[in-house]
Amino acid sequence: MSDSKSRVHFRVMKYIHESGMKLHLHSIPIATASTIYHKFFRENDLNTYDPFLIGATSLSLACKIEEENVRLRDIINVCYRTLHKNKAPLEIGDQFWALRESIASCELFLLRALQFTVVFDHPHKYLCHYLKALSDWFEPQQWERYPIANTAWAFLQDSYHSDLCLDFQSKHIAISVLYLALLCHGLEVPFHKYARKKWWQVFSKDVTLETIQTITTKIMDMYSAENQLPR
Amino acid sequence: MPKSEESSYPFCPDEGKYEKLAKIGQGTFGEVFKARDKKTKTVVAMKKVLMENEKEGFPITALREIKILQVLKNDNIVNLLEICRIKATPYNRYKSTVYLVFEFCEHDLAGLLSNPQVKFSLAEIKKVMQQLLNGLYYIHSNKILHRDMKAANILITKAGKLKLADFGLARAFSDKLNRYTNRVVTLWYRPPELLLGERNYGPAIDLWGAGCIMAEMWTRSPIMQGNTEQHQLTLISQLCGSIVPETWPGVEKLELFSKIELPKGQKRKVKERLHGYVKDQYALDLLDKLLSLDPSKRVNSDDALNHDFFWVDPLPQDLNHMLSRYNKSMFEYLAPPRRRAPINQPPQAPGVVRPAGHNPDQHFERIF
Numbered sequence: 015m016s017d018s019k020s021r022v023h024f025r026v027m028k029y030i031h032e033s034g035m036k037l038h039l040h041s042i043p044i045a046t047a048s049t050i051y052h053k054f055f056r057e058n059d060l061n062t063y064d065p066f067l068i069g070a071t072s073l074s075l076a077c078k079i080e081e082e083n084v085r086l087r088d089i090i091n092v093c094y095r096t097l098h099k100n101k102a103p104l105e106i107g108d109q110f111w112a113l114r115e116s117i118a119s120c121e122l123f124l125l126r127a128l129q130f131t132v133v134f135d136h137p138h139k140y141l142c143h144y145l146k147a148l149s150d151w152f153e154p155q156q157w158e159r160y161p162i163a164n165t166a167w168a169f170l171q172d173s174y175h176s177d178l179c180l181d182f183q184s185k186h187i188a189i190s191v192l193y194l195a196l197l198c199h200g201l202e203v204p205f206h207k208y209a210r211k212k213w214w215q216v217f218s219k220d221v222t223l224e225t226i227q228t229i230t231t232k233i234m235d236m237y238s239a240e241n242q243l244p245r
Numbered sequence: 246m247p248k249s250e251e252s253s254y255p256f257c258p259d260e261g262k263y264e265k266l267a268k269i270g271q272g273t274f275g276e277v278f279k280a281r282d283k284k285t286k287t288v289v290a291m292k293k294v295l296m297e298n299e300k301e302g303f304p305i306t307a308l309r310e311i312k313i314l315q316v317l318k319n320d321n322i323v324n325l326l327e328i329c330r331i332k333a334t335p336y337n338r339y340k341s342t343v344y345l346v347f348e349f350c351e352h353d354l355a356g357l358l359s360n361p362q363v364k365f366s367l368a369e370i371k372k373v374m375q376q377l378l379n380g381l382y383y384i385h386s387n388k389i390l391h392r393d394m395k396a397a398n399i400l401i402t403k404a405g406k407l408k409l410a411d412f413g414l415a416r417a418f419s420d421k422l423n424r425y426t427n428r429v430v431t432l433w434y435r436p437p438e439l440l441l442g443e444r445n446y447g448p449a450i451d452l453w454g455a456g457c458i459m460a461e462m463w464t465r466s467p468i469m470q471g472n473t474e475q476h477q478l479t480l481i482s483q484l485c486g487s488i489v490p491e492t493w494p495g496v497e498k499l500e501l502f503s504k505i506e507l508p509k510g511q512k513r514k515v516k517e518r519l520h521g522y523v524k525d526q527y528a529l530d531l532l533d534k535l536l537s538l539d540p541s542k543r544v545n546s547d548d549a550l551n552h553d554f555f556w557v558d559p560l561p562q563d564l565n566h567m568l569s570r571y572n573k574s575m576f577e578y579l580a581p582p583r584r585r586a587p588i589n590q591p592p593q594a595p596g597v598v599r600p601a602g603h604n605p606d607q608h609f610e611r612i613f
Binding site for chain 1: 256257296300301302303305308311312315316328330341343416417
């Protein structure tokens with residue numbers, strides 16, 4: 015993917031996440047919206063479609079898929095406000111109705127592009143299980159001193175700014191963000207050096223250190239890409 | 246806007262791939278057709294997704310049905326093959342239509358029951374109920390409520406396999422406190438807790454429907470054909486006894502309990518009333534447990550499957566032999582209306598005449 019293209023996608027992802035936060039969405043609908051968006055642009059050309067319309071529609075579709083009760087009206091207002099920070103809030107009028115119609119008909123279009131596959135296997139649930147299992151390995155005081163769960167969760171949410179969710183297994187992504195979180199806090203799983211089996215092999219038989227490092231590198235690259243964005 | 250019509254990307258297939266053979270039903274949110282794949286000649290059922298309220302985009306009920314069917318893969322659940330659509334053209338005022346394409350099943354239970362020539366032996370009824378409860382067990386363990394149990398939504402293939410169909414009202418449920426809409430389930434199969442306004446309901450609502458369907462295997466027509474919600478509750482009380490806190494603790498807290506008129510002093514007569522049709526003691530006992538007023542006391546699908554009814558002679562017997570005698574599809578939609586009187590039709594109040602062809606479906610309301 016060219017640099018300019020990935021910059022556009024990064025901006026749209028920020029817009030999806032920011033709008034999602036303002037709408038008080040949970041992590042899963044935001045992850046679903048991001049996955050839909052990435053899937054769509056994996057197959058379709060950025061010059062043909064307005065990425066912000068696709069982004070807003072991904073959000074509205076994700077809310078329906080994940081049973082998050084949000085009105086289309088609110089999605090439009092919040093997305094508009096996120097995109098046009100310096101303009102006055104959207105009034106009910108021709109522009110509002112035009113936006114609403116675009117999103118409503120774009121939903122079916124996106125569904126067709128997804129070939130109606132609306133079930134997503136996100137890394138979140140695996141991460142929860144892994145965190146629970148790992149927490150039992152650590153000394154309670156040591157585990158409580160570091161916000162491992164929060165850090166790993168934040169890495170996971172941020173990872174959607176890139177399209178790595180399309181290229182790697184959910185289990186592997188969950189292991190990688192956990193690996194990165196432990197690394198950041200300078201923690202080592204007890205007896206890691208002496209164990210014949212590494213902790214990640216316990217969680218997933220087919221994960222290799224190489225895969226983990228590829229994923230973590232991608233996540234780190236994404237953060238440096240953010241620093242290069244014009245402010 | 247995206248130029249959706251010229252896209253080359255492999256979007257979902259076009260409806261032109263199939264030729265329609267006949268209309269076979271009216272689902273909760275659209276018509277159902279029998280159709281044939283022009284190339285492979287496979288016969289399928291196509292269900293049209295109504296896009297009435299385009300203001301909110303793609304209907305969430307249809308999305309739920311699609312999502313649920315993608316997750317549920319079981320022998321006793323209808324199999325979704327693919328989704329296709331009709332292109333938007335000037336002829337349909339630029340409105341695109343979507344079809345869900347299912348594996349074709351030859352009969353539905355309502356159609357079979359309305360044909361007096363089709364006779365089920367006790368062993369065959371056991372097989373029907375066993376497959377039905379097995380389907381319910383599977384969807385409930387996947388945390389899904391069907392919310393539209395009725396004989397017309399129970400499909401049966403000519404090989405005798407039963408499939409739960411029409412997940413148009415289905416949704417996921419959780420064990421925490423919920424506020425779902427209670428305007429679900431066709432009136433005649435609607436359990437008392439929904440009629441009394443309960444919004445935090447669970448799998449037990451589908452088991453009430455299973456009880457109604459089970460009784461129907463013998464009575465051949467729906468056992469409680471109410472005209473209104475009030476009337477339905479009256480019929481339920483006449484069969485299952487008065488709805489009072491003594492038999493159903495907590496019922497007084499339901500929203501409509503004090504607002505609706507409930508017959509007093511009725512005794513529970515499930516076994517007595519059905520005895521004229523159902524001779525088998527085990528069947529009567531299971532029916533009694535399925536038609537329990539209090540949803541917390543209603544038998545669940547797991548316990549129902551372990552009931553002696555299924556484990557004493559005659560054991561459940563496959564339907565393929567019995568069904569092989571019929572080479573014509575039987576669907577409720579195509580059958581003449583079932584006219585046999587329901588078992589506890591009360592003397593009708595003057596002026597309250599059930600309109601011919603009355604469709605209890607009209608009590609539905611879109612969830613969004």
